[in-house]
Amino acid sequence: MALTATPARRRIAMGVLLVLAVAGGVIRELAPSPSVLRDLGTLMLVLWLPAVGNFVGYLKGKLPRAAPPPLRFAAGLAFSPHLEVDLERVPLPPDFAATLENDQLGTLLVGRRGFSVRFETPLRAWLQEGEATSMLELLLPESARGHLEAGTAFHLLADAQAVAKGVVRRWV
Structure with a gap:
């Protein structure tokens, strides 16, 4: 025992x-x-x-524990861009855009670090007719600032699928 x-x-x-x-x-x-x-x-x-x-x-x-960081964007909060990025779509499985649960959210993957982002427009629309340059809002911009400098290459994930690769143009 x-x-x-x-x-x-x-x-x-x-x-x-x-x-x-x-x-x-x-x-x-x-x-x-x-x-x-x-x-x-x-x-x-x-x-x-x-x-x-x-x-x-x-x-x-x-000792009191610190409040955990937010995991989601606040509902109804207006879009305020943090990054201007150049994106290039990658080949996707057929009908992938239709399976997206929340089609404004994504994850920027830089090396082994991931940063939650959201688009101003639905991700489905971007996947169909996407512009090369997009604006993104970061969930925690203060934690990403040192890792997402201008010229940093990254991958964009939607759910667990890589949908684009890109480069940071500038902070807004």
């Missing part, structure tokens, strides 16, 4: 370790200087280190 770590058991373990450390300090103080008993006291005195680590973990759990 596995032993489950609960807050009560952690407090008991911390108390035991601290009691053993205090006992080690007393033994070390009372034992003659070069002796095995003094070395044993020193060893027991070191047991306060895991207790301190446990206490630091407890305090870390009590």
Whole structure:
């Protein structure tokens, strides 16, 4: 049967370790200087280190967590462009545009980083008659600024499908 770590058991373990450390300090103080008993006291005195680590973990759990970043654009929010990009469509499976769930959203993929974006017009329309230059709005522009400089090449994904490749022209 596995032993489950609960807050009560952690407090008991911390108390035991601290009691053993205090006992080690007393033994070390009372034992003659070069002796095995003094070395044993020193060893027991070191047991306060895991207790301190446990206490630091407890305090870390009590700190308030930061709010998670948004995962979607706010509903009804007006389009405000951040990037001007040059896009070139890539070959797509037949009828792919009809299968898009939310056809204004996409992901800019730069290396191993992805940035959520949206088009001003529906992505379906762009896939059929797309302009070479488009404006995009980033969900978190402050996190993308260092990665999407002018001239940066990227891939545009819709759902999990690559639909275009492109280059950043400029920040608006």
